[in-house]
Amino acid sequence: MTMIFARTVLLWVSAMTLVLAGCNTKATKPSEDAEGLAAESVPAVAPPMNFDEALPRVYALSQLPLARSELDIRCQQKVRDLYVSFVGIKDGGIFVVVLTKGEFENPGDNLYTHTPRGGLPEGATLDWGYALDRNFDGSIDYLAILDGLNPVVPDNWEGELPNLRGGRELLTDQMLKEIIFPNTRLLYWHIADDDFDGHHDSAATSTRNVNTGWIDGWMVAQDRNFDGLYDLCKVFQGQFRTELGNCSVDSTGFVAPDREPSGLRPFPPARDHWVFDLINEGAGKCGLSGADFRGASK
Numbered sequence: 001m002t003m004i005f006a007r008t009v010l011l012w013v014s015a016m017t018l019v020l021a022g023c024n025t026k027a028t029k030p031s032e033d034a035e036g037l038a039a040e041s042v043p044a045v046a047p048p049m050n051f052d053e054a055l056p057r058v059y060a061l062s063q064l065p066l067a068r069s070e071l072d073i074r075c076q077q078k079v080r081d082l083y084v085s086f087v088g089i090k091d092g093g094i095f096v097v098v099l100t101k102g103e104f105e106n107p108g109d110n111l112y113t114h115t116p117r118g119g120l121p122e123g124a125t126l127d128w129g130y131a132l133d134r135n136f137d138g139s140i141d142y143l144a145i146l147d148g149l150n151p152v153v154p155d156n157w158e159g160e161l162p163n164l165r166g167g168r169e170l171l172t173d174q175m176l177k178e179i180i181f182p183n184t185r186l187l188y189w190h191i192a193d194d195d196f197d198g199h200h201d202s203a204a205t206s207t208r209n210v211n212t213g214w215i216d217g218w219m220v221a222q223d224r225n226f227d228g229l230y231d232l233c234k235v236f237q238g239q240f241r242t243e244l245g246n247c248s249v250d251s252t253g254f255v256a257p258d259r260e261p262s263g264l265r266p267f268p269p270a271r272d273h274w275v276f277d278l279i280n281e282g283a284g285k286c287g288l289s290g291a292d293f294r295g296a297s298k
């Protein structure tokens, strides 16, 4: 058991390092002119990984098992009527955020990814997600919040799938065991601030086919010129590999034929998204800095 945990921890630490490594790969080349000495004495500020690059990586990380035994709470603050807890991993930085009505403790036991029969155990929560500070300024600029366990159309699937919209009575045990359960995935919705001004400008949510009930792709939206209005939205089939084209727009926001946003509604989210704002208010109250997110490499 210890070996399994140890391996999972290593996987997570190296995986998070991989995500954040993008922040340092394009380090500013020190000037060689008369100001060279001064330039070299200032830490190079590298352009952090943008949303397009981060999204598939954070998605991939979110599919890995969480190293539960190595989690601990680095700071917890009450913001408005919720407790915001920042969770890190042994020898690493903060990478998880939790929202609870009461005080939160024992993240290794209480970060849940699904609703067990009989409801959530006392102290457990589904309201958590991954939190990144890509430019290490102490503010969270990328969130991936748990949506839930959902049946996802397998990549390259051809043929019929059981209709999930017809109710449990239409699903046989064989369908559940052979098709539905093996294709159930943990999904998170994503929201990010790519120009680090405190307002989100990028978002992604999985989409559910309105006819079958299966998750069949993603919608990804961006405010490319950072003027507060989302101006681009694309629809993807599967896990970002196949782009189907642009979203349509109706009175609710961005839409796609026969699909509905699964996790994040409305899509795109309102400019002042309460989760994003609340978590960063918590980060401010905690006095977090980049070092809290860098972890062992700080």
Ligand SMILES: [Ca+2]
Pocket (backbone or CB within 6 Å): 132, 133, 134, 135, 136, 137, 138, 139, 140, 141, 196
């Ligand atoms: Ca930041």
Ligand SMILES: [Ca+2]
Pocket (backbone or CB within 6 Å): 193, 194, 195, 196, 197, 198, 199, 200, 201, 226
């Ligand atoms: Ca922004």
